[in-house]
Amino acid sequence: MPTASDDVKRLLAEPEGQQLEFKIGNVKPEVIAQIISAFANSGGGTIVFGVRDDKPMPDRLIGIDEARYTHAMRRAMQMVTPAPTVTTEVVSVDGKSFGVVEVEPLSGSLVQAMGQAFFREGDRNSRATADRIMQSLPVQPKDPELLAEVQGLAAAIASQTLTVEELRAAQGWKAQLPLMLLNGIIGAILGVLATILIT
Numbered sequence: 001m002p003t004a005s006d007d008v009k010r011l012l013a014e015p016e017g018q019q020l021e022f023k024i025g026n027v028k029p030e031v032i033a034q035i036i037s038a039f040a041n042s043g044g045g046t047i048v049f050g051v052r053d054d055k056p057m058p059d060r061l062i063g064i065d066e067a068r069y070t071h072a073m074r075r076a077m078q079m080v081t082p083a084p085t086v087t088t089e090v091v092s093v094d095g096k097s098f099g100v101v102e103v104e105p106l107s108g109s110l111v112q113a114m115g116q117a118f119f120r121e122g123d124r125n126s127r128a129t130a131d132r133i134m135q136s137l138p139v140q141p142k143d144p145e146l147l148a149e150v151q152g153l154a155a156a157i158a159s160q161t162l163t164v165e166e167l168r169a170a171q172g173w174k175a176q177l178p179l180m181l182l183n184g185i186i187g188a189i190l191g192v193l194a195t196i197l198i199t
Contacts, residue, residue, distance in 0.1 A: 029073075064090075
């Protein structure tokens with residue numbers, strides 16, 4: 001775990017990759033949970049908060065608000081199951097605070113964030129696919145029946161991950177809920193009236 005200012009400066013000079021991700025300070029807990037899932041399922045990694053990845057040095061070093069960072073990390077960890085070993089530290093570099101998160105790999109389990117599993121692919125986090133889940137197994141079943149069952153489970157997890165993502169994308173329905181309820185009530189009343197009129 002890089003805890004000294006010089007260790008963090010070395011990290012900041014590296015590009016994002018399989019085991020390193022930079023994030024600005026104001027990140028939603030859901031996004032943090034996905035990154036933790038991806039690193040835990042892909043050999044571990046480090047997240048450094050307070051860094052813009054779209055600017056050159058030293059303009060990319062913006063720092064964090066420690067209270068917001070701590071709150072977001074706490075919420076993110078509540079969204080991750082099973083919980084991998086995660087070490088967090090706030091490190092000061094050139095008068096600015098940076099959040100450094102070390103995520104240990106969790107072997108033998110598939111870490112999920114809010115019901116979704118992720119993997120790290122280079123410098124990106126990707127949604128779990130059945131093939132990727134099968135590749136991550138420490139041992140492949142030799143028995144054809146057991147292999148088929150495990151492949152079915154991997155497909156179900158991948159499907160669940162996609163379904164949860166689609167549902168989150170469609171959250172616009174929340175704004176329409178009162179109108180849908182009103183339409184449902186009107187439809188029920190019209191149905192009762194039609195039944196009374198017909199009989």
